[in-house]
Amino acid sequence: MRARTPTSPTLPTQISEKLYQRARLVIPDGVNRSTVERHPHPDYAGWGHGAYLHDVDGNRYLDLNNNFTTLIHGHTFEPVIEAVSRALRDGTCFSNPTLSEIHLAELLCERIPAVEQVRFVNTGTEAVMFAIKAARAATGRPAVAKIEGAYHGAYDWAEAGQTGTPETWGPPEEPLSVAYYSGQPGSVTDEVILLRFNDAEGARRRIAAHHQRLACILIDPMPSRAGLLPPDNAFLTAVVETARQYGVLIIADEVLNLRQGYNGASARFGLNPDLITMGKIIGGGFPIGAIGGSKAAMAVFDGRGGPPLLPQAGTFSANPISMVAGFTSMIAMTRQQFEKLDRLGNHLRASLRQLIAKYEAPFSVTGAASLFRLHPKADAPREYRDAYLSGQEAQTMRWLGRHFKQHGIVLPYAAAACLSTAMDESDIKLIIDTFEKALISEEIGA
Ligand SMILES: Cc1ncc(COP(=O)(O)O)c(C=O)c1O
Incomplete structure (x- = not known):
């Protein structure tokens, strides 16, 4: 150095x-x-x-x-430099799948308890977007419940309600999903139900009140931009119990918090989600996102018996450079x-x-x-x-x-x-x- x-x-x-x-x-x-x-x-x-x-x-x-x-691993992690340098010579992207995506998928399925299958995309934003769409495809419902102030990337339904101020956020028992950008459609904010983090009673009440139109609850187990808040067991229990009662899927957004442990953040905090979104560390410094979950929840991506309920593509999805960098970086995360x-x-x-x-x-x-x-x-x-x-x-x-x-x-x-x-x-x-x-x-x- x-x-x-x-x-x-x-x-x-x-x-x-x-x-x-x-x-x-x-x-x-x-x-x-x-x-x-x-x-x-x-x-x-x-x-x-x-x-x-x-x-x-x-x-x-x-x-x-x-x-x-x-x-x-910080900057210029030598094993990633070496692995990526080799991969560059074999070609940076193909319309065909490569072995490298199986390696990274196997690693994530082995480590993250809630992940039996995984699909790769290019950013955390895309991962959250496809996870929400997957929940909609599985439930036939449009709306998303999410935590007030939490950041989940740039998909409209994930953005709403993250920038409330004392002037706009509304009463504590009915937090308002404030538009994130000028002109954000009212139809979007109408379909975003906010829950206050660690408000167990409020979560039960609001999920029950909106369950007929709720596809999913999007929850970062320790939302960073909202304060890097430690979750209460009672709150997580309330979210899980109410979601299960009404057939609402739970999406744990671990794009940032997967780094909390070998088995990820949900495992650390005792949350048992249907879907997990990942990104950041799993790309070893290259662009990446991933949606993982139980085989049942991931079945919406499966097109073997006819068109999938949720078609998902992406020119650079699972490109071998991100796959190789991510695998090399994650293998080193013992x-x-x-x-x-x-x-x-x-x-x-x-x-x-x-x-x-x-x-x-x-x-x-x-x-x-x-x-x-x-x-x-x-x-x-x-x-x-x-x-x-x-x-x-x-x-x-x-x-x-x-x-x-x-x-x-x-x-x-x-x-x-x-x-x-x-x-x-x-x-x-x-x-x-x-x-x-x-x-x-x-x-x-x-
Ligand atoms: C919890 C969470 N979800 C989603 C995203 C979006 O990921 P990306 O910036 O890769 O689109 C981020 C990015 O910081 C994040 O922290």
């Missing part, structure tokens, strides 16, 4: 600034995803290695974003590697909490396994409405992000931060020390 570039209070940014000016001429807002931090400009990535990201201006950061939790991430994550979260207690600071920490999120709130949130940031709290988090950057760490703002197998205790110490410096800083929240 190359030597660490010392960080200074004013980091060089000239090249990034110039690139952003150039980008804005040809790309709306200069970026290709609204989630890119760009205030006042993005830091353009130069190269990454292991746990560290180097920008084009010569700054080096411990990367706690890892492309929004994708890179479980039980020991997941345990290592658990250990690092537990140590980090416990240490951050100790500092918060020591300085009586108005912060809290949520997360599990390799994921954590800092909240500028004394009480850890249990649902989206608790996690929602006021203007002042948002400013505190932006300040914290800048503080971490000055100390050589990328800390995602209002999203889950994550560890990678490329990290060790020295990286955890850097995060802890940097947080302590923030807590004793006179500028905190400025």
Whole structure:
């Protein structure tokens, strides 16, 4: 690994600034995803290695974003580079299936208890879209119940209701599925029923009230953008019991949270879904998505006895590069590697909490396994409405992000931060020390 570039209070940014000016001429807002931090400009990535990201201006950061939790081994993981380099020479995409898709499918079916069969697509968004369609095809019903504030990608019915504010989110017992973009059809928002996370009684009541039109309940076991919220057993039990009672399918969206363990997040939290959506880590750094589930739930994709109830295609679905990269990356994610991430994550979260207690600071920490999120709130949130940031709290988090950057760490703002197998205790110490410096800083929240 190359030597660490010392960080200074004013980091060089000239090249990034110039690139952003150039980008804005040809790309709306200069970026290709609204989630890119760009205030006042993005830091353009130069190269990454292991746990560290180097920008084009010569700054080096411990990367706690890892492309929004994708890179479980960090950057440029050597086994993936080697496997993909070999695969590139054999051809990057075919209209035929390849052996590589069977390898990755077998691995997922073996590891994830709720997955007996799997179909591959190119993104988590597509995986969620096809899982919802699969539930509709199986039940003949149109509507989706989902968690207020939870992020599930860009399919219309998965998007609605993720950005409610105190002015728009409606009464707690009847949360409103707020449109996500200007012009989102009312027919979509009408077909999205919101449940508040950890509100067991509310979930039972709302699923029962809408069951005749509900195809599925879309639930991320630890919704990250809603706050990286820990689930209550009582809530998960209420969701499962009511769904089973009314023949509503449960889709566990593990696009992000599959990284919670060797067997995934549903297994960790005792949720038994009909379908699981996956993405991010299963692509080894390349685009991917997957829908998995019981043979019964996945039968809608099966076209052997005539046209399938749900036809599913995609020019790049199951392309061998993503399959090979994903398989290589996942094979390296042994039980020991997941345990290592658990250990690092537990140590980090416990240490951050100790500092918060020591300085009586108005912060809290949520997360599990390799994921954590800092909240500028004394009480850890249990649902989206608790996690929602006021203007002042948002400013505190932006300040914290800048503080971490000055100390050589990328800390995602209002999203889950994550560890990678490329990290060790020295990286955890850097995060802890940097947080302590923030807590004793006179500028905190400025
Ligand atoms: C829970 C969840 N579902 C779906 C998605 C969408 O995945 P993609 O960005 O690959 O489309 C994401 C992405 O962050 C996610 O976190």
